[in-house]
Amino acid sequence: MDAPLTLTDVPCPDDVGTAEPPVAACPVGGCPADRTVLARTVLRVERARWDAPPGSAVTLTPRPVPTRPVGDLRADSTALRCAPGTRDVGVRAGYVDGRRVAVRLCAVPHLPSSGAESTASSRYHVPGARGRAVVNARISGAVRALVEAARREGLRLSANSSFRTMRHQRDLCREDPGCRRGDHTLVAPPGHSQHQLGVAVDFSGTRVTGGRSCDRRAEDPASRVWRFLRRHAARFGFRQYAAESWHWDALSAPGRCGDPVTPRRPRAASTPPAR
Ligand SMILES: [Zn+2]
Incomplete structure (x- = not known):
């Protein structure tokens, strides 16, 4: 991941929820389904590198996928993202x-x-x-x-x-x-x-x-x-x-x-x- 990656602003398919962080982008040529996960991973690495102090190591923490109800079910849920796969x-x-x-x-x-x-x-x-x-x-x-x-x-x-x-x-x-x-x-x-x-x-x-x-x-x-x-x-x-x-x-x-x-x-x- 040392070499700079070329990314464009081609929007990903609609499996990226509207509440995703901004700047969802794919490699040049769009997002074939089998490359979407890779494209997202590349983006997360790039964002982590941007946020980390110069010279420090970048660690990606896997996002847990919920398998049970999340939070107070009676509360507003507009700030939540739809679970991966939905x-x-x-x-x-x-x-x-x-x-x-x-x-x-x-x-x-x-x-x-x-x-x-x-x-x-x-x-x-x-x-x-x-x-x-x-x-x-x-x-x-x-x-x-x-x-x-x-x-x-x-x-x-x-x-x-x-x-x-x-x-x-x-x-x-x-x-x-x-x-x-x-x-x-x-x-x-x-x-x-x-x-x-x-x-x-x-x-x-x-x-x-x-x-x-x-x-x-x-x-x-x-x-x-x-x-x-x-x-x-x-x-x-x-x-x-x-x-x-x-x-x-x-x-x-x-x-x-x-x-x-x-x-x-x-x-x-x-x-x-x-x-
Ligand atoms: Zn019923």
Whole structure:
């Protein structure tokens, strides 16, 4: 690394988040995918050399990739970067406990979602989602790690809901008789769904309902997806909402079940509503 390196100001592909430090550049000729990591490393070395006193050694410390939720999930996450391997889709209004909080959202490439916010033709679409689940930057590394762990077992997870807009949650509540009369077991009141903070994912492939306490947790031992989540989700900071076998989130709240349980006999399948 002694010889000066020739760099240009060619922007890297969109896998460089908007909150990256400035001056993301690639070697002459652009950034072929297999050279992007090398180009970033060269930049970090150059920046470190610039900052270090003359003649001193330059040490690069690997940036840890989060595999669990980061920081206070209820707090503004706009200053965070999306985890490596996820894609920044910008800042949106999130909600927690009825309070508005700005959240940076990240699309998870290996987690396709049929959710409205991920679907371009939907009125609730989040631009940039491109058919992928969209989550709060604070859990982007954890979700990615969970998805990759599943892939290593040959299981490709998919979602049918992730981040949800206020407009969407209001419409869901308006359309749900239980929510309208104040029963929020399956549809949370607007401003109170963990989907609105971007810290919940509804996974496809499991559709069992249960009670609101963990001793009456929804169990779906016939589902490979549920069995995987039951065994591994807690390691990445996710817990199941007792009433829904498909809803897993990262925020501490009543009725969240974290420890693996011994599956009981299957219960009747149902159509997943939208907690
Ligand atoms: Zn849900």
